Amino acid sequence: MTALARRAFQPGELRRRAAAGDVKLWASLLILVWAAVFMIWQGLGFAISIGSVFAIWAILAVSLNLVVGYAGLLSVGHIGFFGIGAYAAAILTSNASYEQLRTEAIPTFAWPFFAALPVSIALVGVAAVVVGVVLNRFRDDIYVLVSFGFAIIAFNVFLNGRGLTRGAFGVHQIARPAIGGWELTGELEFLILLLVFLALTVAVSWLIVTSSFGRVLTAIREDEQAIEVFGYRATHYKLAIWVISAMLAGLAGALFASWTSFIDPNSFILLESVLLVSIVILGGLASIWGSLLGAMAFVLLEEGMRFLPFLPAEYVGQARQAVLGILLVLLMLFRPQGLVGRYRL
Amino acid sequence: MNAPDDRNGAMLLELVDVSVSYGPVRALNEISLGVRKGEVVAVMGPNGAGKSTVLKAVMGLAPVVGGAVIWRGRPLAAATHEIVKQGIAFVPQGRRVFTHLTIQENLEMGCLYLNDHAEKQRRLQTVLDLFPVLHQKRRDLASQMSGGQQQMLALGRGLMAGPDVLLLDEPTLGLAPIVVKEVFANVAKISHTLETTIMVVEHNIKGVLDIVDRAYVLNMGRVVHDGTPDSIRETDILTRVFLGKVDGEP
Numbered sequence: 001m002t003a004l005a006r007r008a009f010q011p012g013e014l015r016r017r018a019a020a021g022d023v024k025l026w027a028s029l030l031i032l033v034w035a036a037v038f039m040i041w042q043g044l045g046f047a048i049s050i051g052s053v054f055a056i057w058a059i060l061a062v063s064l065n066l067v068v069g070y071a072g073l074l075s076v077g078h079i080g081f082f083g084i085g086a087y088a089a090a091i092l093t094s095n096a097s098y099e100q101l102r103t104e105a106i107p108t109f110a111w112p113f114f115a116a117l118p119v120s121i122a123l124v125g126v127a128a129v130v131v132g133v134v135l136n137r138f139r140d141d142i143y144v145l146v147s148f149g150f151a152i153i154a155f156n157v158f159l160n161g162r163g164l165t166r167g168a169f170g171v172h173q174i175a176r177p178a179i180g181g182w183e184l185t186g187e188l189e190f191l192i193l194l195l196v197f198l199a200l201t202v203a204v205s206w207l208i209v210t211s212s213f214g215r216v217l218t219a220i221r222e223d224e225q226a227i228e229v230f231g232y233r234a235t236h237y238k239l240a241i242w243v244i245s246a247m248l249a250g251l252a253g254a255l256f257a258s259w260t261s262f263i264d265p266n267s268f269i270l271l272e273s274v275l276l277v278s279i280v281i282l283g284g285l286a287s288i289w290g291s292l293l294g295a296m297a298f299v300l301l302e303e304g305m306r307f308l309p310f311l312p313a314e315y316v317g318q319a320r321q322a323v324l325g326i327l328l329v330l331l332m333l334f335r336p337q338g339l340v341g342r343y344r345l
Numbered sequence: 346m347n348a349p350d351d352r353n354g355a356m357l358l359e360l361v362d363v364s365v366s367y368g369p370v371r372a373l374n375e376i377s378l379g380v381r382k383g384e385v386v387a388v389m390g391p392n393g394a395g396k397s398t399v400l401k402a403v404m405g406l407a408p409v410v411g412g413a414v415i416w417r418g419r420p421l422a423a424a425t426h427e428i429v430k431q432g433i434a435f436v437p438q439g440r441r442v443f444t445h446l447t448i449q450e451n452l453e454m455g456c457l458y459l460n461d462h463a464e465k466q467r468r469l470q471t472v473l474d475l476f477p478v479l480h481q482k483r484r485d486l487a488s489q490m491s492g493g494q495q496q497m498l499a500l501g502r503g504l505m506a507g508p509d510v511l512l513l514d515e516p517t518l519g520l521a522p523i524v525v526k527e528v529f530a531n532v533a534k535i536s537h538t539l540e541t542t543i544m545v546v547e548h549n550i551k552g553v554l555d556i557v558d559r560a561y562v563l564n565m566g567r568v569v570h571d572g573t574p575d576s577i578r579e580t581d582i583l584t585r586v587f588l589g590k591v592d593g594e595p
Contacts, residue, residue: 212457215450219443226441229404230506231429231458286445342445 055194061291063248069285072221077147080154083268085253092116093175113177124250158265170264284341363412390563434508444488455505493524
């Protein structure tokens with residue numbers, strides 16, 4: 001931890017910031033207290049479920065923030081890598097005996113989860129290199145549009161590549177991880193696994209953004225041409241962070257597939273990508289803590305709306321999206337840097 | 346001004362018959378100019394004369410359609426990101442410091458590509474000694490500095506590359522008159538202390554002529570005059586160029 005960060009977390013400094021009405025501190029406190037109260041109110045089972053959803057969104061948000069927040073590349077195609085990771089893990093771990101019962105069987109490998117995981121992440125990395133090389137040719141609005149195109153292409157591959165993904169029928173009975181003979185079938189065990197991977201994601205991201213590599217990314221965000229003049233090949237840095245970010249999204253996808261034990265293309269629609277970008281903006285650009293807060297706020301909002309007494313159950317889904325949309329508009333108007341972010345979009 | 350031995354010798358960096366075109370617009374027209382080791386050379390002229398394009402042509406940031414940039418007697422054919430490693434540093438117009446990084450981080454950006462940590466530290470110390478105000482504020486964000494201090498930071502960041510030639514693009518642009526004097530004093534200090542060769546593009550004629558060995562006057566993408574500051578002051582070339590009484594013909 002840097003001297004600056006140590007000073008920021010000293011009790012005296014926290015009291016001073018709270019008294020001064022520091023928005024970042026109050027936003028953090030509000031969301032943490034909201035989470036604690038909600039989980040205590042709903043009980044352990046619900047808390048575990050919420051914690052798992054949070055961990056997956058948080059891994060995704062932290063990984064996307066590396067690209068959108070630190071490098072300044074607004075991508076709405078991240079959900080494609082999430083999907084590739086999920087499908088790769090699902091196919092590699094698929095059970096041959098189960099698949100033989102299906103009318104439309106997919107290739108089966110029956111690998112253990114922890115063998116399939118690195119291969120899934122590597123496959124996402126390869127896909128990210130291909131997509132990244134194309135994306136590197138574009139900037140700004142065109143970059144967003146091309147990443148949008150990638151999300152649509154990925155969705156259509158998931159939907160129509162039936163020999164590999166079983167299309168709209170989805171992949172069922174995806175294996176849970178096992179350590180030795182111990183299969184992580186329990187929700188609490190899986191939550192712990194998710195939190196371990198979230199911690200690893202945060203650690204890797206923190207190492208990246210505090211290194212000289214991360215400093216170059218920040219500089220690219222501010223002035224790409226200037227960075228070339230100082231001897232850096234901006235396109236290489238952009239491609240590198242894109243691939244790292246995509247691989248972390250692939251990790252989230254593999255964990256998601258195993259956690260839900262079922263995936264279909266509807267889990268990877270463009271709207272999910274937009275929600276993910278919204279989480280990153282809500283938490284704040286170029287802030288790992290912001291991505292964690294954004295993911296937590298989003299999950300609390302999403303799950304919390306189930307319990308609104310005046311809202312019929314059939315409208316909950318649409319209401320969530322409406323509330324998130326309104327929240328984003330308000331943020332853009334009054335706090336464009338998000339809750340704890342460093343930059344404006 | 347320091348006077349290195351080969352001040353009258355061969356050019357260290359030279360543009361030979363260089364033409365630059367932005368689509369149908371010819372920004373530089375078979376221009377030839379250069380700087381010798383240890384010199385401070387100014388490139389002056391009215392708006393649109395092609396001053397900044399000269400530096401951009403060297404750095405590979407402008408489309409050169411004819412002629413050649415010669416570096417140490419050989420054509421300079423490197424990509425933009427390779428040029429700094431060959432010994433040419435560019436301080437772009439408008440300072441362009443990284444406002445979300447600290448002053449020290451900004452300086453380190455100038456030589457992050459170096460693997461030699463001791464050399465990085467040595468360069469950092471040299472720059473901080475040269476500009477004490479940067480030393481005092483090295484942990485502050487660059488956004489917290491004044492325009493003049495940011496220009497100092499931009500100069501320091503350029504020096505962190507350990508260049509043989511420093512290219513400065515309008516270093517006094519948008520600065521208050523008192524700060525302009527300070528910037529010129531800093532450029533002279535760099536030349537004296539580090540013996541760095543400097544090519545400076547500048548619109549502030551009076552100030553820049555006080556610190557340079559030679560100057561080129563550009564108009565409409567051509568060199569219309571070159572010589573020492575005294576020889577330029579003795580003619581009415583600048584008045585004629587700035588009042589539009591000289592076309593692009595030398």
